[in-house]
Amino acid sequence: MITSIKSKGELVFAGLTLALGIFILVGTTFINEPLAASNVGPRFFPYIIGALLTAASAFVIVDVLRGNSAAPEDGELVDPSLPMNKKRVALLLTSILAFAVLLEPAGYVIACAVSFFGIAVTLGARLGWRVAVASVALSFAIYLLFTRPLGIYLPPGVLAGIL
Numbered sequence: 001m002i003t004s005i006k007s008k009g010e011l012v013f014a015g016l017t018l019a020l021g022i023f024i025l026v027g028t029t030f031i032n033e034p035l036a037a038s039n040v041g042p043r044f045f046p047y048i049i050g051a052l053l054t055a056a057s058a059f060v061i062v063d064v065l066r067g068n069s070a071a072p073e074d075g076e077l078v079d080p081s082l083p084m085n086k087k088r089v090a091l092l093l094t095s096i097l098a099f100a101v102l103l104e105p106a107g108y109v110i111a112c113a114v115s116f117f118g119i120a121v122t123l124g125a126r127l128g129w130r131v132a133v134a135s136v137a138l139s140f141a142i143y144l145l146f147t148r149p150l151g152i153y154l155p156p157g158v159l160a161g162i163l
Contacts, residue, residue, distance in 0.1 A: 007064055007069050010060070010064045010069060010070065011061065011064050011065075014057045014060040014061045014064065015057070015061065017053055017056070017057035017060075018053075018054060018057035018058060018061065020053055021049075021050050021051070021052075021053030021054030021055075021056075021057060022050070022054060023050075024046055024049060024050030024053065025047065025050035025051065025054065027046070028043050028046040028047050028050060029043075031043050031046065088122055091118065091121075091122040092118075092119060092122050092123075094118065095114075095115050095117075095118030095119045095122060096115060096119075098111070098114050098115055098118060099111045099112065099114070099115035102114060102115075102157075103155060103157075104155055104157070105157060105158075106157045106158055107154075107155050107156045107157020107158055107159050107160070107163075108139070108142075108143050108154040108155055108156070108157065109136070109139045109140050109143050109156075109157070109159055109163070110139075110157060110158065110159070111139075111157070112135075112138075112139035112142065112143070113132075113135040113136045113138075113139040113140075114135075116134075116135035116138060116139060117131055117132055117135040120134075120135065143163065147163075
């Protein structure tokens, strides 16, 4: 039986990953497949990702229930006895949620730059123009890579006339 807090945490994480895998598998069934789609259509990769997430998390759940627990690596710089830094976690979540909220109205480049900047600062990057420039450059490069050669739509937002 599961007695340690660590094992319970591993079960919660594996359960959330299992739920995400099932969510992806179910959501993929609602993707419209064009009539001209070949064997590899728009559902192919989401099905693979959902199946892998579901299978891997199911194996982890079974393994934890059998009493096995992941041992921390020797090189980890994390002390599990210290309390969680709630402020840092809240800032990371805020940066990720800012991306979701800003994506449609502001566009991919702005939403991604804000998110990259927030995550970098939260993880210890020094405040300054370098982080801001790197965030904008990276998000712009990703936008161009996905929209030009790959032809994948990313919302331009307020930069619609410029991009």
